[in-house]
Amino acid sequence: MRAATHGRSTEAEIRDILETAVRPPERVKLGSLLASIAREAELTDAEAELFDQLRDKTPADPMRFE
Secondary structure, eight states, rough: OOOHTTTTOOOHHHHHHHHHHHHHHHHOOOOHHHHHHEEEEEEHHHHHHHHHHSSSOOOOOOOOOO
C-alpha cells in the first residue's frame, strides 16, 4: 500500500526505506564536520596552506576483490 501511495513499485519503495534507514537526513556528514572544526580553529591562510602542502595527494588504489 505504501508503494502505491508513493506511485512506485514495491522494489523501489523497499529501496527507499533502506536508503532512509542507512542515510538518515539528520546524519552528520564528515566533510561538514571537518569544515566546522576548521572554522572554529580560526586557521590563518598560511596555516591552511601548510596543511594543504602536508596532505598526502597520491591517488588511492582501487579495492581488489581477489
